[in-house]
Amino acid sequence: MMIINLLGVALIVMIVWWFWLYKPQVVSADNNTVTIVVDNGTYEPSRIQLAASQDTTLRFVRKDASPCAATVVFSDIDISEELPLNKPKDISLPPLPSGEYLFSCQMQMYRGTLIVNRNGE
Amino acid sequence: MQLTDNNVLKEKQIHSPERITYLRVHNASCASCVNKIEGALKGVDGVQEATMNLAQSTVSVTGGAPVDNLINAIKSVGYNAEGITDTSDQSVLDEKEKADEAYYQRLMREMWIALSLGVPLMIYSLVIGEMTVTTTTERVVWLTIGLLTFGVMFFAGKHFYVGAWKSFINHSANMDTLIALGTGTAWIYSMFVVFFPSLVPEMARHVYFEATAMIIGLINLGLALEIKARGRTSEAIKRLIGLQPKTARVVRNGEDVDIAIEDVQLGDLVRVRPGEKISVDGVVLEGQTAVDESMLTGEPMPVEKAIGDEVVAGTVNKSGSILFRATRVGKDTALAQIIEMVKRAQNSKPPIGRLADLISAYFVPIVMIIAVVSALAWLNFGPDPRIAFAIVSATTVLIIACPCALGLATPMSVMVGVGKAAEAGVLIRNGEALQTASKITAMVLDKTGTITLGQPAVTDIILANENNKSSVLRLAASLEAGSEHPLALSIIESAKERGLDFGTVEQFRAIAGHGVEGIVEGQSLLFGNERLMQEKGIDIDAYVEKAQEMAAQAQTPMYFAVDGKLAAIIAVSDPIKSDSIEAIKRLQKNGVRVVMLTGDNRATAQAVAKKVGITEYFAEVLPDQKSDKIAELQGQGEIVGMTGDGINDAPALALANVGFAIGTGTDVAIESADITLMRGSLHGLADAIAVSKATLSNIKQNLLGAFIYNVAGVPVAAGLLYPFLGLLLSPVIAGAAMAFSSLTVVTNANRLRLFNAKNH
Numbered sequence: 094m095m096i097i098n099l100l101g102v103a104l105i106v107m108i109v110w111w112f113w114l115y116k117p118q119v120v121s122a123d124n125n126t127v128t129i130v131v132d133n134g135t136y137e138p139s140r141i142q143l144a145a146s147q148d149t150t151l152r153f154v155r156k157d158a159s160p161c162a163a164t165v166v167f168s169d170i171d172i173s174e175e176l177p178l179n180k181p182k183d184i185s186l187p188p189l190p191s192g193e194y195l196f197s198c199q200m201q202m203y204r205g206t207l208i209v210n211r212n213g214e
Numbered sequence: 215m216q217l218t219d220n221n222v223l224k225e226k227q228i229h230s231p232e233r234i235t236y237l238r239v240h241n242a243s244c245a246s247c248v249n250k251i252e253g254a255l256k257g258v259d260g261v262q263e264a265t266m267n268l269a270q271s272t273v274s275v276t277g278g279a280p281v282d283n284l285i286n287a288i289k290s291v292g293y294n295a296e297g298i299t300d301t302s303d304q305s306v307l308d309e310k311e312k313a314d315e316a317y318y319q320r321l322m323r324e325m326w327i328a329l330s331l332g333v334p335l336m337i338y339s340l341v342i343g344e345m346t347v348t349t350t351t352e353r354v355v356w357l358t359i360g361l362l363t364f365g366v367m368f369f370a371g372k373h374f375y376v377g378a379w380k381s382f383i384n385h386s387a388n389m390d391t392l393i394a395l396g397t398g399t400a401w402i403y404s405m406f407v408v409f410f411p412s413l414v415p416e417m418a419r420h421v422y423f424e425a426t427a428m429i430i431g432l433i434n435l436g437l438a439l440e441i442k443a444r445g446r447t448s449e450a451i452k453r454l455i456g457l458q459p460k461t462a463r464v465v466r467n468g469e470d471v472d473i474a475i476e477d478v479q480l481g482d483l484v485r486v487r488p489g490e491k492i493s494v495d496g497v498v499l500e501g502q503t504a505v506d507e508s509m510l511t512g513e514p515m516p517v518e519k520a521i522g523d524e525v526v527a528g529t530v531n532k533s534g535s536i537l538f539r540a541t542r543v544g545k546d547t548a549l550a551q552i553i554e555m556v557k558r559a560q561n562s563k564p565p566i567g568r569l570a571d572l573i574s575a576y577f578v579p580i581v582m583i584i585a586v587v588s589a590l591a592w593l594n595f596g597p598d599p600r601i602a603f604a605i606v607s608a609t610t611v612l613i614i615a616c617p618c619a620l621g622l623a624t625p626m627s628v629m630v631g632v633g634k635a636a637e638a639g640v641l642i643r644n645g646e647a648l649q650t651a652s653k654i655t656a657m658v659l660d661k662t663g664t665i666t667l668g669q670p671a672v673t674d675i676i677l678a679n680e681n682n683k684s685s686v687l688r689l690a691a692s693l694e695a696g697s698e699h700p701l702a703l704s705i706i707e708s709a710k711e712r713g714l715d716f717g718t719v720e721q722f723r724a725i726a727g728h729g730v731e732g733i734v735e736g737q738s739l740l741f742g743n744e745r746l747m748q749e750k751g752i753d754i755d756a757y758v759e760k761a762q763e764m765a766a767q768a769q770t771p772m773y774f775a776v777d778g779k780l781a782a783i784i785a786v787s788d789p790i791k792s793d794s795i796e797a798i799k800r801l802q803k804n805g806v807r808v809v810m811l812t813g814d815n816r817a818t819a820q821a822v823a824k825k826v827g828i829t830e831y832f833a834e835v836l837p838d839q840k841s842d843k844i845a846e847l848q849g850q851g852e853i854v855g856m857t858g859d860g861i862n863d864a865p866a867l868a869l870a871n872v873g874f875a876i877g878t879g880t881d882v883a884i885e886s887a888d889i890t891l892m893r894g895s896l897h898g899l900a901d902a903i904a905v906s907k908a909t910l911s912n913i914k915q916n917l918l919g920a921f922i923y924n925v926a927g928v929p930v931a932a933g934l935l936y937p938f939l940g941l942l943l944s945p946v947i948a949g950a951a952m953a954f955s956s957l958t959v960v961t962n963a964n965r966l967r968l969f970n971a972k973n974h
Contacts, residue, residue, distance in 0.1 A: 098593075100655060101586050101590040101596075104586050105583050105586055106803075108579050108582050108583055108586075109583075110393075110581070111385055111580065112385060112387055112578075112579040113576075114441075115385050117384060117385050121504075124609055132380070133376050133377045133379075133380035133390075134377035134380060134381045134388050134390050135377075135380045135381050135386060136383065141972070158316065158317040159318070159373075159437075159440055160314060160444055161618075163310065166561055166562075167569075168563060171644065171923060172557060173557075173562060175306065175310065175557070176562075177309055177310065178309065178310075178313040198493075199561070199619025199621065199622070199625040200617070200618055200622055200625070201571050201572065201621050202574070202576035202617065202621060203388070204575070
């Protein structure tokens with residue numbers, strides 16, 4: 094029983110680490126443009142690095158038919174857009190101050206982060 | 215020749231609605247390119263007409279030719295081209311509906327696949343007996359059913375597992391994660407029992423294939439019904455988008471030609487016949503008619519339109535035929551901007567939803583941890599068969615938890631609420647404005663243009679010397695000729711009506727909140743209120759009483775002095791809007807403290823306030839003092855709404871908790887306020903507050919329901935009631951509860967569609 098309990102505790106630690114503590118790889122914007130694929134409940138890439146004070150275009154390609162995926166919301170900068178299925182949708186972002194900006198579906202199940210740095214590094 | 219070509223084109227466009235394909239052409243920069251490209255396209259089989267717009271580098275091709283053939287034809291003459299996707303709101307909406315319908319059909323198909331196995335298994339377990347593995351025959355039977363269940367998981371639930379895996383490798387977790395883990399755990403445990411029954415205590419040799427199949431079926435059913443219900447939440451925006459006509463009849467080379475709405479250019483002459491929709495915004499050049507603008511403003515009475523009046527896209531021409539010049543096309547029309555604003559607002563969130571967002575973000579991993587803790591608790595402290603109890607409780611916890619209900623609670627209600635407001639001619643900027651509007655305790659109303667029509671007229675002239683009324687009015691109008699103040703306009707209008715000619719004004723100066731001064735024909739003129747006269751040392755003592763009498767009759771008396779002596783008092787009156795009294799009463803009945811604000815003198819303000827049933831007012835307020843009054847009310851603890859027509863009101867509108875811009879007709883200050891009323895009536899304020907309150911109350915019901923469902927459901931699923939009542943939920947019940955919890959949220963939001971603001 095002790096082993097099972099230890100396994101259970103280890104599983105809990107893994108859940109905490111995997112979903113909350115671990116930070117996935119960050120993708121940088123080339124020429125201020127990033128393509129984000131919306132598929133199977135995720136944004137890929139989900140962590141995107143942008144340079145501060147520059148216009149950026151995010152090109153969303155939604156392959157996920159679920160209506161949950163149909164809207165992307167950038168609540169911090171008051172932008173929300175409908176994403177057509179299997180068609181690219183460009184969203185232009187104004188120059189943003191340094192910081193982290195979440196974007197998500199309406200229900201917060203699909204989640205991504207824009208990381209804006211002063212020098213884009 | 216030209217006429218013949220146009221006739222042919224007109225004939226084709228009106229009577230043969232062929233497909234029109236739009237292409238963007240690259241590196242074409244000269245007029246000769248146009249001929250080459252058009253010629254090449256006309257040579258393609260199926261092309262009836264090709265017209266290039268060099269300025270926009272686009273070409274429209276009429277006919278049924280494939281896009282690839284068209285692109286190849288353009289390439290053959292040395293240019294590059296690509297198809298342009300139709301990005302109109304209507305086409306985006308059509309595609310969304312098509313995609314939703316296809317997804318709905320898929321989910322229903324998957325639901326039938328899953329339930330066709332799950333239901334017989336459920337009936338077996340309920341009617342015939344326990345689904346246990348004790349004999350070799352049972353092992354073979356359950357293995358077969360296990361493999362069939364795997365088929366269900368693959369064909370009907372694949373999207374859950376793929377979604378869960380993709381989320382997992384991206385370090386995120388969502389509803390798919392919970393369903394995949396729950397159903398996967400039940401299936402893997404069952405298969406383990408089938409393959410290795412001897413490793414499992416005898417009492418725990420139970421299989422749960424029916425749970426896996428039923429959960430997949432029920433959740434697919436819930437998602438399918440949710441899609442249908444969600445479709446209904448966006449009915450208001452669909453209606454707005456549907457107002458946009460697809461074609462316009464423009465005059466080209468003297469002929470009427472029907473063209474696609476996207477091809478209408480600024481300055482085009484557009485003809486609209488009775489019963490037709492107006493295609494773009496413009497100014498009437500010929501004819502007169504009545505236009506039904508109710509779809510945009512909520513105003514039921516048709517509005518008369520004559521030469522010089524504005525018409526807007528989406529409204530319906532009722533009686534006469536008119537010709538107008540297009541002044542705003544495409545995304546610039548008032549309708550397009552309204553659609554854009556409503557869409558933006560529908561997707562924004564009021565602050566009340568932030569806590570739910572925060573919880574949603576951590577919800578799934580927390581539920582996973584609870585499932586592990588629950589399984590460990592059963593294994594350590596539960597009765598036998600512990601392993602079976604542990605598996606059932608973990609599976610049920612994973613399945614019953616519904617992050618979607620929480621996540622949907624706010625956006626679905628906002629979607630319906632903002633749409634509902636738009637139907638009543640109330641444009642709400644965002645979720646925050648919606649929430650704050652529901653809490654307004656005091657409403658400040660600007661008098662001129664808000665309570666009154668904002669169209670003052672001269673009602674009386676009292677002479678103070680030997681001048682006659684016409685010469686006084688002529689001088690006053692000459693002085694005011696350069697001013698755009700509504701009162702000045704009334705003087706000018708009155709002079710014009712009497713056929714008076716105007717002199718030239720020199721050294722004109724407007725003194726904010728006081729009046730104006732200047733020199734006309736060598737005479738030094740002063741025109742303004744009592745304060746101005748006192749400051750300039752003009753003796754008005756003999757006429758103050760008379761002016762007060764005029765003010766007590768809700769007229770605005772203004773003193774007119776010539777060469778340092780009072781010449782006359784000119785009284786101007788601005789009629790009160792027909793429904794202001796009723797609308798103010800409605801606000802007061804709903805517990806809102808109504809306060810009037812005006813730059814007018816105290817006596818006039820008092821008279822107007824009394825007429826409309828307002829007991830509190832601020833009079834003689836200079837334009838830059840308006841925001842001070844808002845701050846004063848906020849200092850008293852009020853949540854203040856400020857309503858103005860946008861003239862001189864910007865700082866006060868910005869400082870108020872909610873700024874309302876009041877429009878007349880479709881002339882709206884869309885960008886200037888938190889909430890824009892598309893019609894002049896103050897009923898829009900009461901409508902806006904009523905819709906906001908109803909929406910917030912709907913959000914609260916949804917949030918509360920979703921919180922209670924999860925907070926109560928998860929512990930019950932974990933078996934918290936088992937020690938006291940012997941109750942442990944079945945995973946199938948959990949699946950049904952989960953599937954219908956989010957459906958309940960969407961259905962509750964849809965109740966708002968039946969809300970009628972006029973009754974509140």
